[in-house]
Amino acid sequence: MAYPSQSNVSLPTSVTQSTQSLLNRRVSTEDSLYHICLTIRRRLELLPQIRPYINLAHASSELLSERQALLLSQKQQLSQQHRSVGSSISGTSGGHSAKHIYDRRISGASSNSYADDTEASSLSVEETVLTFSMGILPISMDCDPVTQLSHLFQQGSPLCIIFNAVKPQFKLPVVSSDDLKICKKSIYDFILACKNYFTFSDEELFTISDVFSNATDDFIKVLDVVTTLLDAAPQVFPPVQVEDVKWSNTEHGKIVREFVETERKYVCDLEVLNQYRNQLLQCGIISSDELYMLFPNLNDIIDFQRRFLISLEINGQVEPYKQRIGALFMHSKHFFKLYEPWSIGQNAAIDFISSSFDKMQGSDFVIANKLELQSFLLKPVQRLCKYPLLLKELIQQSAGSTNYKELEMAWEISKSTTRSINENQRRTENHEVVKKLYGRVVNWKGYRIAKFGELRYYDKVFISTGNPNEAEHEFEVYLFEKIIILFSELTQKKPNSISLKKKSSTNSASTLHLSGMNSATSTSGANPTEAKLDLRGRIMIVNLNKINPMDNRGLNITWESPKEQGNFVLKFKNEETRDNWHSCLQTLLRQIRNESLKSNNSNSDRSSFSSSTYYPHNSITSLSGIQSRRVSDVLPKHHGYQSFENEYRSISENYRASIPETTLLIRISFQNDFYTVLVEIGSGVENLLQMVRRKLTHAGNITKVKYQDEDGDYVMLESEEDWNVVKDMLKESNERILNVWAFA
Template identity: 80%
Template sequence: MAIQSQSTVSLPTSVTQSTQSLLNRKVSTEDSLYHICLTIQKRLELLPQIRPYLNLAHASSELLSERQALLLSQKQQLSQQHHRSVGSAMSGNSGAAGVKNGLDRRISSLSASSFNEDPEASSISVEETVVTFSMGILPISMDCDPVTQLSQLFQQGSPLCIIFNAVKPQYKLPVVSSDDLKICKKSIYDFILACKKYFTFSDEELFTISDVFSNDTEHFIKVLDVVKTLMDSAPQVLPQIPVEHIKWSNTDRGKVVREFIETERKYVYDLEILNQYRNQLLQRGIINSEELYMLFPNLSDIIDFQRRFLISMEINGQVDPSKQRIGALFMHSKHFFKLYEPWSIGQNAAIDFISSSFDKMAGSDFVIGNKLELQSFLLKPVQRLCKYPLLLKELLQQAKDSANYKELELAWEISKSIARSINENQRRTENHEVVKKLYDRVVNWKGYRIAKFGELLYFDKVAISTGNGNESEHEFEVYLFEKIIILFSELVQKKGNSISLKKKASSASTITLQHMSGSGNNLNSHGSSGDSKLDLRGRIMIVNLNQVSPIDNRSLSIIWESPKEQGNFVLKFKNEETRDNWCSSLQSLLRQIRSESLKSSNSDRSSFSSNTYYPHYSMNSINSSQNRRISDVLPKQHTHQSFENEYRSISENYRTSIPESTLLVRISYQNDFYTVLVEVDSGIDNMLQIVKRKLTHVGNISKIKYQDEDGDYVMLESEDDWNVVKDMLRESSERILNVWAHA
């Protein structure tokens, strides 16, 4: 009799269902690996000759659970010692402890401090702490999980032969009980050969000996599929037993736990669907390996982890709420949630790829046959990670009197941190695309280099005022980068292809800005097309910010100070959450700048307003036809200070005497100063030749640098560099260029 070995464990009848029904399918205990193993275990107990092996498997599984608890305890103790947060050390030799001591370790092994991921903090890796098929620490009333117990049963070899003999008594296999690994493997080998010979399993449908001893859930399921198929072929010997109905608690906490477990089952089921679709693409060779990873990064590892996570949740759902260890589960799982990082980063790219290439990925026999449904499946991992904080918050509210409240509280913090990390990865990916578009949208960058702004943090349409109650607000597109806040006004196309400002501010208000600001990805929702041209209207350097503080419900007050000027302005956002994100980011940047300043100059913020003169360029108000800006340039080397002091001595009469078609280039070389006149229309080669000719007597000049508006010293060596310099001077109405020459 030939038996089809279609998987009956991980993904029952999924191929025959439509994609829509898969998305909406209600998942029950029959789809849970935990309950499937419980049911198989009960069916096997009907065979008297296999019961001793089940008892032995239970004992070995219990030892593995204790070992996992011990490893977690040791890792935490070592981490605490590394960070000197806890002075007590764990007893070094607990291997001979009995079950009672093991249970005590479960209670204390994860205390109110989370795992530290520093590899130097412990010689035990997080992966080494997973020795069972469940995550975390079992509740005190549970000895082991049924999945690990069945795995230990199959590794004995003899039980597989007993199952085969019960199903096919006419082809009996020898049953040799031994703890010798070679004999166990020989029994497994006999079982595999018999299945292939008498049940016509193909090599692809069968498992290998190494699969039996693997700690991977995928390999275990392959073994379980074959065993279950054999058992189902002999219902008269091993009758079907319905999965036991769970009696959920009707308390508020019980309802939250039920929702947690049922939604987790559905999530794991959806991952199985996604994995089956990936395997279909892989087997057909439809897309290459890079595209496959882009669509399903770390999917195999994620499924393996989430199966274990669900097994632990199922176990906790079976015990009294006072004994649940859901918090410890999250503390153990913290490291494994990092598997999702490439998923969150590449999600937008995956969706775009599906939109353009799904036609070649479709097939009538594929488990997923619709573009929109595939996109929905790909969104589920990120959605699930963002759901955990909500579920844990509800659970926390119902567990205030629980002995494990601290664990749950830490689990909630871990889940929020994971969700923030996911959102941050997605925001950075989206912002990267925004910056690329922004480069082309701005009509005139006025000498600024977007590559020097640092990372784009936020961007949004923001109403800005000076805080004067008599002054009206004006809306700008504001971009917050790591080093600068920048303001733009949208331009509209007029007839004759001329461009004008879409909205001009009145000349009554004056705001001086020093740093560019990023948006919060809300521009489109506020009416911007995303492709319209922009006019740079103002900027403020982060280094010039003095104070950032929230006011009202959704406004942010910013006080700035430069060597020559000071002022304040108010940003009004669309909602309080956006305001808080900007406020937190700006305050973090300020702390970082002040910390770096103290380290580099051994002085406090007063050094920014010292008597030393720094070049300062200003423009008119952002509300006038010409933008107002402040460039607070801090020289990197003390030797430049004398040059800056001499720069002050140039009289206004001398400045105005410079011809309009000419620039005065002032050269600093080893504390000496030289001046040359260079035509504005001349090229970089001509300018460099004039400078080097002036310094012929000092030898060969190899480098010439200028100081840009961010205070950085930039090599002047290409035509593009020269054009940036001229734009910078033209924008600030300056006729004098300061350069530093190096031999």
């Protein structure tokens, strides 16, 4: 049976198993904690002296199940009140059980209110899991057998009765009491007797704390010892066979059976991983940080999934209309967050195995193959992605049933979990892509990639103006939070070019062109090659106007500035990728517009952004051979800024040369007038701002000072970090003059 390596009930560790036999090993009821406890309970029931204790354990575990259901009901009610969603819930008579109360409340719940629920309740998730099963039990089930056995052993005296039945010549005193100290004394007597009269080592035995623990790992230690004693006296505790549920041949029954059996296999695989992890830990082969990187939250995940499986198995025992599989997912929602570190670090774990597996081997290790270990590490994410498919099938077979709404809610939760996992992996991969992008681009032309925001998507995309007479050209396109950037791979071939349609505000036709090239091959953007890249163009997200999906996997994007507008078409490899980009661009644009509305100077801030699409080059060439033009000739300018730039260009080289090496010349534009101050390079931002205010004392209180960064954007200068960025920018461009704009 697949449990931790310290357990007697464990998987074989023979390395003679092939990769396929271990990965495809079938599991059955004998591998199920639920059925193991059913078997042990039936064997114990054969001893008349212990039956009253079993009945008492049933009553106490039933009460605990009721309490758990009530806590979950309260949590749901408080969450609904907090969000003001759904109808008010009327009270119930005192004669109803907690499960009945829950049933009535959940029937009025909104799927969105629960699927989007945050930790609104004052009850934590941990406080609501009091038994060894997740969520609430079906209406016809009083308690789960795992919790029942746990409460049986906590009484203490049943353990002594078991020992006396196996070793009657060394009888222990049996003292029945509800006094906790007396119960613990009986447990201690049992542990000591097992150590003295059996061959148990300290590592194989459990502790008193293990008996009262709510962790499945600790409970399994107790089960191992009890199972060993029962097997030592087959004449007293003969083996019994607990058959698996007789699954229905209906489509619904087949789906539930697949649900349960694949969950058993998954838990078994997790326990193989845990056994391998413990072997690595015991041998000290790799560091604790490396262990966590490989198996983050593994113990917590196994504990949760065992409880989840117990609940699934319980639901499999009852008729379809009594099953609460949907509710199980609803109450497991927050536990799925345990997988976040796993999804974030999975790529790093796979890379680590590829480079370091040689030192992670042992003659008796349960996993002895690199590919095998990588396959096991992928299983958690694969299982989470399987849940929406299974739930969707259940929904299709449950139309009109009383539990239909719960299944729909569970489906939404499982899809949300999968999206979150995929998003974590995407962000992790994108972080590595950005790191590589630093070195792949031959010339960043002064751009600072750190200012682009987070990378959202990247791909190789064909771009055109949408004109059927113009050719498409392939670029590597990177979508950041603030900007879209285009690159072409550097080759020895002479680059072609494409022209992107641009219209002025007076509707006169003009052309804005983008140098480009036709790639020889079309590969997936998911894993770009290490070829060097040439920066070909950009467009600020703030300047996007409309983003419309098109037929044939296209996405038509229109942009506009105060004086110009234009459009271009991105053509993706499939509609799913197109839709992902579309959704992301809409979200980014909506966020920028919301921020703009919150700004007191949203109109002026809007016009202050550099507002054309592609302009990183000193010259732009058209396909038709039109004479090259400077970028400043085709880009719109804010008139106030343009006049300042004209004034700026009039500075003589002699005057520039006269500026001391330790000083910067600050040129201030204020209401169409210009002022200058000299500032020591080593001074702070407050000193700079004070000098600007003193220079403009006659103008009143100066509230804002902005500068133009290397991207052409106008940025507020208000912190030491801003000032350091400015100095770095000037240093890189070997410039001694800073142009700023002051606002009263």
